[in-house]
Amino acid sequence: MSSGSGSGSLLKYIGIRVLLVIPMMWVLLTLVFILLRVAPGDPVTAAVGDKLSPAAIAQRQHQLGLDKPLIQQYVEYIGHVCRFDFGTTITDKEPVLTVIRDQGGATLTLTLGAFLFAVAVGVPLGRLAGRRRDTALDAGIRVFGVVTYAAPIFWVGIMLVALVIKFLPSWPTFGIASPVVAFEVPTKTHIMLVDAVLYGHGDAITDVLKHHVLPCFTLGLLLMGVIIRLVRVNVIQAMKGDYVEAARARGIKEGRVIRKHAFRNALVPVITVIGLQVALTLSGAVLTERTFNWPGLGTALITYLNGRDYIAVQGLVTFFAIVVVIVSVLVDIINALVDPRVRY
Amino acid sequence: MTVVEHSAHEDDGPVLEARDLRVWYATDRGPVRAVDGVSFQIRRGEILGLVGESGCGKSTLGRGLIGLLPDGSARDGELEFQGLDLLHLSAREQRDLRGTDLAMIFQEPLTRLNPLMRISEHFEETLRTHEKGISKDEVRRRSLEVLRVMGIPPTRYRAYPHEFSGGMRQRLMIALALVLRPAFVVADEPTTALDVLVEAQIIRILHDLRREYDTSLLLITHNLGIIAEACDRVAVMYAGEIVEIGDATAVFSHPKHPYTRELLRSTISLSTTGLNYIDGAPPDLVEPPSGCHFHPRCPDAMRICAERDPVDRDHGDGHRAACWAADLSDGLSLSEDERAPLEREEIAVADEA
Numbered sequence: 001m002s003s004g005s006g007s008g009s010l011l012k013y014i015g016i017r018v019l020l021v022i023p024m025m026w027v028l029l030t031l032v033f034i035l036l037r038v039a040p041g042d043p044v045t046a047a048v049g050d051k052l053s054p055a056a057i058a059q060r061q062h063q064l065g066l067d068k069p070l071i072q073q074y075v076e077y078i079g080h081v082c083r084f085d086f087g088t089t090i091t092d093k094e095p096v097l098t099v100i101r102d103q104g105g106a107t108l109t110l111t112l113g114a115f116l117f118a119v120a121v122g123v124p125l126g127r128l129a130g131r132r133r134d135t136a137l138d139a140g141i142r143v144f145g146v147v148t149y150a151a152p153i154f155w156v157g158i159m160l161v162a163l164v165i166k167f168l169p170s171w172p173t174f175g176i177a178s179p180v181v182a183f184e185v186p187t188k189t190h191i192m193l194v195d196a197v198l199y200g201h202g203d204a205i206t207d208v209l210k211h212h213v214l215p216c217f218t219l220g221l222l223l224m225g226v227i228i229r230l231v232r233v234n235v236i237q238a239m240k241g242d243y244v245e246a247a248r249a250r251g252i253k254e255g256r257v258i259r260k261h262a263f264r265n266a267l268v269p270v271i272t273v274i275g276l277q278v279a280l281t282l283s284g285a286v287l288t289e290r291t292f293n294w295p296g297l298g299t300a301l302i303t304y305l306n307g308r309d310y311i312a313v314q315g316l317v318t319f320f321a322i323v324v325v326i327v328s329v330l331v332d333i334i335n336a337l338v339d340p341r342v343r344y
Numbered sequence: 345m346t347v348v349e350h351s352a353h354e355d356d357g358p359v360l361e362a363r364d365l366r367v368w369y370a371t372d373r374g375p376v377r378a379v380d381g382v383s384f385q386i387r388r389g390e391i392l393g394l395v396g397e398s399g400c401g402k403s404t405l406g407r408g409l410i411g412l413l414p415d416g417s418a419r420d421g422e423l424e425f426q427g428l429d430l431l432h433l434s435a436r437e438q439r440d441l442r443g444t445d446l447a448m449i450f451q452e453p454l455t456r457l458n459p460l461m462r463i464s465e466h467f468e469e470t471l472r473t474h475e476k477g478i479s480k481d482e483v484r485r486r487s488l489e490v491l492r493v494m495g496i497p498p499t500r501y502r503a504y505p506h507e508f509s510g511g512m513r514q515r516l517m518i519a520l521a522l523v524l525r526p527a528f529v530v531a532d533e534p535t536t537a538l539d540v541l542v543e544a545q546i547i548r549i550l551h552d553l554r555r556e557y558d559t560s561l562l563l564i565t566h567n568l569g570i571i572a573e574a575c576d577r578v579a580v581m582y583a584g585e586i587v588e589i590g591d592a593t594a595v596f597s598h599p600k601h602p603y604t605r606e607l608l609r610s611t612i613s614l615s616t617t618g619l620n621y622i623d624g625a626p627p628d629l630v631e632p633p634s635g636c637h638f639h640p641r642c643p644d645a646m647r648i649c650a651e652r653d654p655v656d657r658d659h660g661d662g663h664r665a666a667c668w669a670a671d672l673s674d675g676l677s678l679s680e681d682e683r684a685p686l687e688r689e690e691i692a693v694a695d696e697a
Contacts, residue, residue, distance in 0.1 A: 242455035249412050249450075250470045250520065251443030260469070261458050268460070340504040341459055 010336060013343040017332050021325055026078075028321040033077055036314050037070065043090070043310030064090070064311065077314075086315030091307045096315030099300055105191030106176050107296035110288065111281050113216035118223035119274070125224075126231025127263060133236055141228060149225025153284055157218045157291035164214065172211045174293040181207045219288040223277055230273055234266035241265065268339050275331025279324050358385035358424075359560045360409065360528050365421040367401070367408040376629045378404035380584035381421070383656070386528065389554035391561045393575035393592060395568060395607065397626050401584040402564045406530040409562065410446040411438040426527060444474045447521035449531040453514035453538070457505035464501050466520055474524055486523060493556055494519045494549065511542035518549060525557055532564045547574050568611050572596055580604045583627050583637035586656075590663030600665035602644045636668065639686065644669040648682035 044060045052060070061067050065076060080087065086096035122145075129141040148156075161173045172178065176192045177185070185192070185199045193212070196204040238244065239262045247261045248254075286298035293299070297316060304312035336342045367379035378401040386392050396402050407413055409423065411430065423430040425446070430438070442448075450456050457466060467487035471478055488498045494515040505513060514534060521529055531550060535543035551574040553559045563575060571578050571592060578596070579589040580603065588601040599605040603622075610620040624641040627633050633640055639649040646668060654666040659674060672678055 242450065242452055243458040245412065246448075246450060246456040246517070247458070247469075248439075249410065249442060249448040250473070251439050251441070252469060252473050253439070256469075256473075260461075265458065265460055339460060341506050 009343045013336050014333055017329055017336075021329055024325050024328075025322070028325060029078060029081055029318065030074075032314065032317050032321055033074055036310065036317075042066070043308060060090075081318055086318055087311040089304065089309050089312035089315075091304065091309045091312065096312055096319070099312065099316070100297065100319055101190055103190075103295055103297050103300050105189065105194070105296075106294055107285055107289070107298060109191060109193045109212060110215050110219065110294060110296060111285050113212050114219035114223060114285075114288075115281065117216055117220035118227055121220075122224040122227030123231050123267075123270075126228040127235050127266075129228065130232040130235030130239070130266070131258070138232075142232070145225045145228035145232075147225070148221040149229075151221075153218060153222055153287040154291045156221060157214075157288060160214055160218060161291075171214075172207075173214060176211050176295055177204075177208050178211075215288050215292040215294055218291070219281065219284050222284045223274075223281060226277055226280075227270070227274065230270050231266065234269055235262060238262040238266040268335065271331060271335055271338065275328055275334075278327040282320055282323070357387075359388050359390075359426060361385045361422075361424045362409070363422040363424075365405075365408065365419065365423055367404050367413065367417060367419050369404075369414075370416040370418075371630065373630050377584050377632060378629055379408055380629075380632070382581075382584075382586050384579055384586060384589055386560045386562060388527075388560055389558050390577065391551065391554070391563055391575045393571035393578040394562055394564045394581060395566060395571055395578060396581035398566065399626050399629075400581045401629070402566075402581055403532050405581070406448070406532050406562060406564050409528075410442055410448055410530055412442070412448060440474070443470055443526070444524045445526050445528065447524075447526040447529045449514075449517055449521050449529060449534045451533040451536050453517050453534075454510055456517055457513060459505055462502050462504055463516060466516075467523060470520060470523060487519075490519045490523045491516075493522075510538055511545065514538060514542075514546055515549065518546075522553070522557055522559070526559065528560045528562070529553070530562045530564070533566070534563075535565075535567075535570070543570075550574060568596070568608065569613075580607065583632055584629055585637060585666070587638065587667065588663075588665040590659075590665075591661065594661065594663050598663075600659055600663065600670040601638075601667045602642050602669060603638045604665075606643070636666070642669075645686040646672075646678070646682060647684045647686055648678060650686055 129138040164171050181204045185195050196208045244261045247257045289296045289298035301316050363383050365382045368375040471483045535546050575592045578592045579586045582603050588604045606622045636649045636654045639645045654668050656666040658664050
């Protein structure tokens with residue numbers, strides 16, 4: 001116990017948490033595998049059935065290993081994923097990994113931007129509402145939070161686009177960059193924003209940033225509703241905390257009491273829930289990308305879904321699952337760094 | 345602050361004196377008179393016990409003394425601390441006094457330390473708030489010294505609150521309250537959440553405080569045994585008023601007020617053969633009973649008790665009580681009508697209503 005607060009227990013906690021990724025991942029991969037198999041219809045027929053003869057279809061199925069027993073398919077699927085092999089798409093014969101590399105960057109900057117925006121605006125708003133509880137300001141912020149959370153993403157996106165086109169016609173409303181910029185900027189990292197920065201032209205960077213504003217704003221609003229409500233409730237809760245009153249009894253200044261004792265403690269549960277929202281953000285990203293014609297993984301997923309490209313969908317969903325698992329580990333580690341009680 | 349300390353050393357006058365102190369809370373039904381006209385003094389190094397049933401205003405009085413009241417409450421009357429008029433200080437001036445001169449120890453030690461802060465950080469924060477520019481070494485030296493007095497080893501200085509037991513956490517809270525050597529400490533049921541052995545240990549620590557720190561202490565409790573063991577004087581509170589106050593042994597051996605007597609009778613000990621309790625419940629503090637607040641439950645109630653407020657009278661050696669019956673046995677003359685026992689039926693009907 002005497003060494004309980006040392007860094008040893010933190011390292012041990014992180015070690016255990018990372019090891020727990022293995023069973024977590026296994027459960028998720030199994031779920032992905034089962035969900036795709038219980039869907040009715042046979043993928044090859046669904047994708048290209050009307051164009052090929054039954055013999056050709058059977059041959060395709062054999063190629064994809066779909067004629068093997070389920071259990072063998074399952075073992076092979078897990079084995080491939082372990083070697084980071086997500087398969088090759090049926091429709092355009094591209095390795096799924098290449099799709100992820102080419103289009104993942106756009107999704108990354110979209111979700112990160114939305115996330116930063118939601119946290120930067122949502123946390124202060126939630127804190128303000130919590131401190132000014134039951135005032136008109138609080139009511140206004142709460143209504144805003146509920147509306148942004150409840151409004152469907154594609155509707156918000158379309159409304160924003162309509163508004164921008166009316167009042168600011170020169171502002172870009174779709175895509176990740178203007179065609180000229182997209183053509184000029186050499187592809188290095190497959191992340192448009194980073195490539196533009198590496199290219200070094202101010203105009204190109206501004207152009208890409210401008211393209212990010214509307215999609216990030218739209219996706220950010222979805223997250224912000226959750227964050228506002230969470231921060232507000234937790235700040236109210238923490239302000240009633242016994243240690244907050246005890247700090248006041250020691251004559252600590254009110255500003256510091258709120259910052260160090262109420263607000264900081266209120267953020268602990270918020271971190272956990274924000275981490276869980278990553279899954280929500282990813283599903284929101286699919287809709288946002290669709291709305292803004294964003295060249296990311298969400299757009300790719302919808303295209304492959306429409307094409308009944310079963311291998312591509314399986315690969316992309318697997319990748320999303322891995323991202324969610326990794327983020328949840330990161331959130332747990334951050335939590336352990338912030339809250340000493342978490343480390344066991 | 346130095347001026348304040350000088351005046352305290354001058355004589356044996358009270359460190360803190362309340363005169364007709366009132367603390368009311370606003371509610372939808374009207375003001376709750378949680379503390380309703382209370383007068384007492386605490387001398388330097390003295391331990392004053394404050395007893396009473398739950399909801400009688402003990403904790404409100406304790407918080408009222410150090411200015412730690414929630415929004416929607418107000419204090420009135422007079423409250424003098426080392427020559428300062430506490431009720432007319434700004435919020436900022438009151439805050440500056442808390443920690444350095446006035447301190448509080450709470451009932452629930454488990455939840456009173458911030459779980460995200462090390463013990464060292466709690467001490468640093470407290471010391472730095474009140475003594476600008478204090479060095480890190482000085483913070484450490486002074487914190488470790490007070491922790492040593494509380495029996496916490498220096499190796500635990502950097503630990504987090506969850507690594508300590510309940511008793512240790514209460515000792516940490518006491519250390520944190522004492523690190524700035526306040527002249528007056530309110531301890532609000534400091535042992536209620538702890539087991540009996542730890543309770544004895546904490547009471548011993550509080551009892552010995554004056555030797556190390558010359559601190560005056562208001563010890564709020566509902567445990568009469570603790571009062572008898574640790575306190576010099578005791579104040580008995582009922583329905584927002586102090587009904588009896590005096591030397592602890594005098595009050596316990598010759599209680600003047602029927603409420604004190606009944607409270608003592610309901611104490612449980614090894615020799616207890618039957619349980620005593622006081623009929624009825626504490627009154628509603630929004631509309632307290634007329635006359636003596638205790639008259640509806642008092643076995644000695646007379647007609648006068650329901651009509652006129654009893655006078656707070658000294659019965660010798662500073663043993664004060666506010667009770668008509670006590671006055672009567674001390675030789676006060678009351679008319680036949682005033683002395684007539686109060687009809688119990690009326691009370692029962694009033695209770696039903």
